[in-house]
Every structure is written in structure tokens, then in C-alpha cells.
Amino acid sequence: MNPLFAVPTADLASLAPELLLTAAATVLLLLEAFAPALRRAFVPAGLAATIGAAWLLTGSDSGPAFHGLVESSPLTRAFSLTVLLATALGLLAAPGYLRRARLLAGEYPALILWCAAGLLILIRSTELLTLFLALELFSVALYALAAFHRRSARSAEAGLKYFLMGAFVSSFLLYGVALLFGETGSTRLDGIAAALAAGNGSPGLLLLGSLLVATAFAFKLSLVPFHAWAPDVYQGAPSPFVAFLSVAPKVASAVVLVRLVTLFADSPIGGRWPDVIALLAVVSMLAGNLFALVQRDIKRMLAYSGVAHMGYLMIPLASPGNAAWRPVLVYLVAYALMNAGAFVVVSMLYPSSDDQHPIAGLSGWGYRFPALGICLTVCMVSLGGIPPTAGFIGKYLVFLHAIQHQQLYLALVGIAASLISVVVYLRVVYMLYMKPEIAAPQDVAPDFGGQVAAVVAAAGSLLLGLWPALLIDWAVASLPVG
Amino acid sequence: MELAVFVLFGLAALVSAALVVAHRNPVYATMSLVVTLVSTAVLFVLLGSPFLAALQILLYTGAILVLFLFVIMLLNIGRERSSGARSPAQTWSAVILALLLAGSLGRLVWDAHKDSEAPPLDATFVSLRGLSEQLFSSYLLPFELIGLLLLVAVVAASWLARRHEEDEPEVAAPSPEDRP
Numbered sequence: 001m002n003p004l005f006a007v008p009t010a011d012l013a014s015l016a017p018e019l020l021l022t023a024a025a026t027v028l029l030l031l032e033a034f035a036p037a038l039r040r041a042f043v044p045a046g047l048a049a050t051i052g053a054a055w056l057l058t059g060s061d062s063g064p065a066f067h068g069l070v071e072s073s074p075l076t077r078a079f080s081l082t083v084l085l086a087t088a089l090g091l092l093a094a095p096g097y098l099r100r101a102r103l104l105a106g107e108y109p110a111l112i113l114w115c116a117a118g119l120l121i122l123i124r125s126t127e128l129l130t131l132f133l134a135l136e137l138f139s140v141a142l143y144a145l146a147a148f149h150r151r152s153a154r155s156a157e158a159g160l161k162y163f164l165m166g167a168f169v170s171s172f173l174l175y176g177v178a179l180l181f182g183e184t185g186s187t188r189l190d191g192i193a194a195a196l197a198a199g200n201g202s203p204g205l206l207l208l209g210s211l212l213v214a215t216a217f218a219f220k221l222s223l224v225p226f227h228a229w230a231p232d233v234y235q236g237a238p239s240p241f242v243a244f245l246s247v248a249p250k251v252a253s254a255v256v257l258v259r260l261v262t263l264f265a266d267s268p269i270g271g272r273w274p275d276v277i278a279l280l281a282v283v284s285m286l287a288g289n290l291f292a293l294v295q296r297d298i299k300r301m302l303a304y305s306g307v308a309h310m311g312y313l314m315i316p317l318a319s320p321g322n323a324a325w326r327p328v329l330v331y332l333v334a335y336a337l338m339n340a341g342a343f344v345v346v347s348m349l350y351p352s353s354d355d356q357h358p359i360a361g362l363s364g365w366g367y368r369f370p371a372l373g374i375c376l377t378v379c380m381v382s383l384g385g386i387p388p389t390a391g392f393i394g395k396y397l398v399f400l401h402a403i404q405h406q407q408l409y410l411a412l413v414g415i416a417a418s419l420i421s422v423v424v425y426l427r428v429v430y431m432l433y434m435k436p437e438i439a440a441p442q443d444v445a446p447d448f449g450g451q452v453a454a455v456v457a458a459a460g461s462l463l464l465g466l467w468p469a470l471l472i473d474w475a476v477a478s479l480p481v482g
Numbered sequence: 483m484e485l486a487v488f489v490l491f492g493l494a495a496l497v498s499a500a501l502v503v504a505h506r507n508p509v510y511a512t513m514s515l516v517v518t519l520v521s522t523a524v525l526f527v528l529l530g531s532p533f534l535a536a537l538q539i540l541l542y543t544g545a546i547l548v549l550f551l552f553v554i555m556l557l558n559i560g561r562e563r564s565s566g567a568r569s570p571a572q573t574w575s576a577v578i579l580a581l582l583l584a585g586s587l588g589r590l591v592w593d594a595h596k597d598s599e600a601p602p603l604d605a606t607f608v609s610l611r612g613l614s615e616q617l618f619s620s621y622l623l624p625f626e627l628i629g630l631l632l633l634v635a636v637v638a639a640s641w642l643a644r645r646h647e648e649d650e651p652e653v654a655a656p657s658p659e660d661r662p
Binding site: 022026066110111121130133134143150201208 | 639
């Protein structure tokens with residue numbers, strides 16, 4: 001063999017978590033074809049692969065790999081673990097739903113694992129071509145999973161809407177990449193940074209290219225005004241999948257956005273970037289919470305609340321720099337636990353493939369399902385940012401960052417938006433415990449995996465809220481000093 | 483000579499691209515896209531990359547657009563019915579915004595490059611050997627990612643398109659008024 005084409009073992013070793021996820025997905029698909037009797041074991045096997053990938057990840061070495069197209073560092077590992085946490089929660093909750101909807105098949109865990117592999121590569125990629133392909137890899141899997149309930153028209157609508165808008169946004173990303181490459185002569189982030197620092201290229205075209213690239217990730221984060229897909233997709237897609245969709249892609253996209261904004265803001269074209277991000281943050285926080293206030297469907301309500309949470313997440317980015325990583329990581333871990341937990345409980349309390357999930361339907365169920373009621377309450381309190389929960393720690397660090405960087409107005413808008421959001425979330429708790437039961441539950445039979453996922457998410461939110469040092473020390477150890 | 487070829491095929495690419503969007507009949511629109519892609523292939527040759535031009539014709543016009551035509555004919559899609567939803571105001575504002583975007587983009591490109599002349603591509607770089615060396619050494623990871631992406635797309639499409647014996651409609655189509 002020509003040694004030119006040999007892949008160094010170190011490169012392959014650095015890709016081990018992604019390789020394990022991909023291989024496990026492929027094996028599950030083969031088993032679906034040749035041993036369908038094992039179907040009940042598919043999702044647990046996918047869960048085992050996720051945990052195995054997390055284990056491989058914690059043991060992997062730092063440094064660039066594949067000619068500098070991807071890198072591995074404590075930072076990428078921390079965010080990758082967050083993605084795998086969301087993947088595990090989503091997989092745990094899946095079998096109950098899949099059995100009820102008669103959709104138990106190897107394709108579901110396979111697509112989730114491929115999606116997770118794409119997200120892990122996205123987090124690690126330091127080159128725009130790899131970045132684009134990783135984005136497409138996880139997006140294609142997400143489109144199919146949103147439409148996974150093939151007999152539900154709403155699910156098909158969700159998949160198609162997400163696909164059309166996502167494809168449109170991918171073309172934005174490609175256009176931006178083309179402009180950046182044309183002006184700087186490089187697709188590597190460090191090469192682009194060097195060209196920007198040297199003042200190469202036309203500032204106008206560079207600014208346009210960077211805005212187009214950032215737009216693609218703002219879409220994935222469902223920031224206002226790129227949020228229109230979220231409520232419809234969340235409402236129609238299978239609920240355990242939404243637990244994954246509403247968290248994992250956001251973690252990876254947020255990492256890329258932090259990387260890009262830090263890169264651009266440090267360069268000669270960076271003058272207005274903090275203002276752009278601050279505007280996105282303010283609009284997302286306010287619009288997300290105000291729209292959430294008027295929703296009757298709990299999944300649509302959580303979709304708009306997700307928009308608002310991504311708005312809070314943008315606050316540290318309005319003063320870019322290495323110091324922005326820490327609040328972003330802490331916030332995302334808290335968000336992963338509380339948001340995935342909320343959707344896991346929703347997937348068990350709304351079991352029918354009926355497309356409506358009215359909040360009023362939960363009236364009085366807090367006493368009928370004590371464990372699930374408490375889990376949902378903890379997640380709602382955490383989403384509202386009320387101590388002692390992880391959501392409070394996340395918001396505290398984000399607002400503190402804004403105040404430390406002379407952006408008091410962002411912190412004030414954030415606090416005002418949080419106050420609106422408390423009404424949104426406490427409405428669910430009020431329904432659970434303060435209202436008489438209006439409808440007896442039909443076919444609500446919480447399954448073991450889903451309950452474990454709900455308890456893990458709720459207990460995690462509470463634990464990290466009571467002992468924030470656990471989370472913050474880990475974040476400090478993982479991230480560059482800022 | 484070179485300039486004449488450039489102007490001819492550049493114009494052909496632009497006009498046919500406009501036709502792709504404007505033509506009501508999907509078969510004509512697809513055939514216009516064929517002209518666009520062949521014209522850009524000629525531009526690739528002018529830029530010194532015959533391999534890219536050959537790939538463009540083989541893959542895009544040869545394979546993908548034939549697939550387009552197959553789908554259009556199999557589904558028997560006729561002329562696009564004009565939906566009453568589109569008002570002249572919408573059409574005109576779209577046209578004006580598109581022209582504004584095109585104008586500002588053109589202005590930016592013109593300002594940036596009116597004085598500089600793009601260097602021709604390095605002949606060894608765009609040769610078959612040069613391209614494959616890049617592809618299978620520096621860019622091996624993206625190459626493998628594309629393979630994985632295609633696998634995922636095939637699995638996704640087959641899941642959505644396949645008909646299972648247990649598949650009978652059980653959920654009614656959503657009606658427009660049940661959305662808050």
C-alpha cells in the first residue's frame with residue numbers, strides 16, 4: 001500500500017468514540033435485517049454503545065487529528081459528554097413510546113447513534129468542510145427521526161417542515177463557507193483567523209460570509225428570527241426523540257457558534273459582532289417567553305421556552321472571549337438535564353399518538369403519578385431558574401458574566417424574561433397539583449426506562465443545584481482559563 | 483476566443499438559471515437546469531479544470547437530472563397551478579429584494595476584485611492525481627463522512643418510504659383549526 005494513504009493509528013484512536021457509535025448503529029441495522037426477534041434489545045444496546053462512547057471519550061488524548069481537520073481537547077470532551085448524556089436520556093425513554101406506537105425497529109437507535117456521531121464530530125471539527133459534513137450528517141438523521149412515526153400526519157409534517165427549512169439553511173452555510181474560502185484562501189479556522197488578522201480579503205464579503213455561516217447555527221439553535229420551525233417540529237415529532245432533538249443538536253451548534261463568534265470578534269471585521277449577538281439574545285429571550293405564555297400545548301410551550309433558553313445562552317457570547325465558554329458549558333449541562341427530563345415525562349404522560357398535548361390535560365395528575373409529577377415539577381422549576389436547581393446556577397453564571405463585562409442591560413433583560421418564564425412553568429405545576437382532575441388518564445403506563453430517565457434528569461437538576469461546585473469545578477477543569 | 487466562449491456560456495448559464503425558476507412546467511425547468519450545468523461545466527474548463535467539468539456533466543446532468551426527470555414523469559406532475567395566494571405585491575417585493583441582494587453582492591465582489599486578477603489554477607493541483615492525493619490524504623475524513631452521510635440518507639429514506647404490513651392509517655390528517 002502506498003504509505004501516502006495510510007491513516008495513522010493515533011488519528012483513528014482519537015476518533016474512537018465516533019467509530020464506536022457508527023459501528024454500533026450499523027450492527028443494529030444488520031440485526032434488524034437478519035435477527036428481528038432481538039428487537040427489544042436494540043435500544044438497550046444503543047444505550048450501551050452511548051455509554052461505551054462516553055467511556056472512550058474520557059480516556060482519549062488531546063490534540064489535532066486527521067491533518068488538523070478535527071481536534072480533541074478537554075473542552076470538546078466536556079461538550080461531547082453533554083451530548084452523550086442527552087443521547088442516553090433520549091434512548092432510555094424511547095422503548096416505551098416505540099412499543100406503544102408499534103414502531104419498534106433497529107432504525108430508531110441506529111439513526112440516533114449516527115446523529116450523535118455527527119454531533120461529536122461537529123463539536124471537534126476545526127475546518128469548514130468537515131463542519132458542514134458533520135452538520136449534514138446529524139441533520140439528515142434528525143429529519144428522518146422527526147418523521148419517524150410514519151402513520152401520523154403530524155409527524156410527517158414535522159419531518160418535512162424541518163427538512164425543507166434545514167436544506168434551505170444548509171445552502172446559507174455553504175454560501176458563507178464559499179465566501180470565506182474565496183476571501184481568505186483557507187477553510188481551516190486557524191487559517192481563516194490568520195488571514196483575517198493579516199487583513200486579507202474584502203471586509204464586506206468576509207462579513208457577509210461570516211454572517212451566513214452564523215445564520216446556519218442560529219437556525220439549529222432556533223434563535224429568533226430563525227425559530228419558526230421549532231414549535232411545529234416539536235409538536236409533531238415523537239416525544240422521546242424531542243428530548244434528544246431539543247438538547248443534543250443545540251449543545252453542538254452552540255459550541256460551533258462560540259468558536260465562530262470568538263474567531264470573528266477578534267478580527268478586524270468583528271466590530272459589530274457583539275451587538276448582533278446581543279440583539280439575537282434579547283429578541284429570543286423576550287419573544288420566546290412571551291409566545292410560551294400563550295401556548296396551550298405543552299410541547300409547543302416547551303419549544304418556545306427552548307427558544308428563550310437559547311437566548312440566555314447567547315448572553316455570554318455578546319462579550320466573546322475564552323471566558324464565555326464556562327457559563328455556556330454550565331448552562332448547557334443544566335439545560336440538557338431539565339429540558340430532556342421535561343420531554344421524557346411528557347412522552348409518558350401523553351401516550352397516545354394523538355397530536356394534542358394540552359397542558360390542561362394534566363389537571364390533578366400530580367397525585368395520580370407522584371413520581372412523574374415530582375420529576376416534571378423539578379424540571380419546570382429548574383427551567384424557570386428558581387433555586388435550588390441547576391437551571392438557577394446556569395442563569396446565575398450567565399447573568400454574572402454579563403455584569404462582569406459591563407453589559408448590565410443584558411442581565412436585566414434576562415432577569416425580566418426569567419420572571420415571565422416563571423409564570424409559564426409554574427402554570428404546569430399549578431395544573432398538576434392545584435386543579436381537580438378533569439380527565440382520568442387513558443393508557444398511561446409509564447415504562448421502566450422512561451421513569452429512570454425522568455428520575456436521573458430531575459435528580460441531576462436538583463443535585464447540581466444543591467452542590468453547584470460539582471458542576472463548576474468540572475467546568476473549570478475542562479475549559480481554558482478566561 | 484476565450485472571452486467569446488466565456489460570454490456565450492456565462493450568458494447561457496444565467497438565462498437558463500432564470501428559466502429554471504420562472505418556467506411553470508417542471509420538465510422545461512429541469513431541461514433549463516441541464517443547460518445551466520453544462521454551461522458552468524464549460525466555465526470550469528476555461529478555469530483550467532477539465533476533470534471537474536467532466537464530473538459535473540457525468541454526475542449532475544447525467545445522473546441526478548435524469549433522476550429528476552424520472553420522478554417528474556412518474557408522478558405525472560403537470561404545469562404548476564397558480565395558487566391564488568400569491569399577490570402581485572408579493573411578487574414585486576420579492577423581485578425588488580432579490581435585485582437589491584444581487585446588486586449589493588455584485589457591488590461587493592466588484593469592489594473586492596476589480597483590481598486583482600485571479601491566478602489560474604495550478605495544473606498539477608487540479609490534475610486527477612493531484613486531486614486524489616488531496617482527497618485521500620488531507621481530506622480523507624470528509625471523504626469518509628460523505629460515505630456515512632449517504633448511508634444515513636439511504637436508511638432514512640427507506641424507513642420513510644417502505645410500507646409495512648402493520649401500517650394502516652390510524653391518525654387522521656390534522657385540520658387547520660386545531661392549532662393554537
